[in-house]
Amino acid sequence: MARSEPLRIGVLASGRGSNLQAIIDAIESGKLDARLAVVVSDRADAQALERAQKHGTDAVFMDPKKYPSREAFDQAVLGVLSEHRAELACLAGYMRVLSSTFVRALPGQIMNIHPALLPSFPGLHAQRQALEHGVKVSGATVHFVNEGVDTGPIICQVAVPVREDDTEETLAARILEQEHQLYPRAIRLYAEGRLEVRGRRVYVNET
Ligand code: GRF
Secondary structure, X not given: OOOOOOEEXXXXXXXXXXXXXXXXXXXXXXXXXXXXXXXXXXXXXXXXXXXXXXXXXXEEEOOHHHOOOHHHHHHHHXXXXXXXXXXXXEEOOOXXXXXXXXXXXXXXXXXXXXXXXXXXXXXXXXXXXXXXHOOOEEEEEEEEOOOOOOOOOEEEEEEEEOOOOOOHHHHHHHHHHHHHHHHHHHHHHHHOOOEEEEOOEXXXXXX
């Protein structure tokens, strides 16, 4: 289904924002027909906020301490996304678990990127978990967000072989390179209306 206007994305990020940068680069180079409507961070010092400003996007710091509950904070974030008419929320290194309130408000409209081949190694320190487990292949996953932690329907994945001399840092760096390709690609499929979720499976329709 062709869109009349480019997809409006809101990105939620807590830190460095290299995945956000990959999305910005894909938009600026014309590889991704989308608009970055707003970037929200729960950390005032997040580099992601600077990256957004440099691109000319509204960068909003929201302090969780100013809200009485997780739900209240999430409602406020939803408010900012809606003010900016964001149609898809992309989590990119967002270090907060979304409340059910948030997830239910945007059904099928929230994506996340995770540095492992889910369902292996969800949660924090996925690369460390992979090394400790001794897997030979890890990777990255982009998935829709449901009410669990890293449990939503998988959109796309890429495998990254683990080397014998890998440390958490070297493995994370090689996975990150792949993440930067994978996330814009997943968003493009969404923007093109090609993703169809049936149960746990996400089907990619041909154009
Ligand atoms: C990435 O590894 C991403 O998969 C994980 O958090 C990290 C964020 O990195 N969810 P960055 O802030 O995008 O550079």
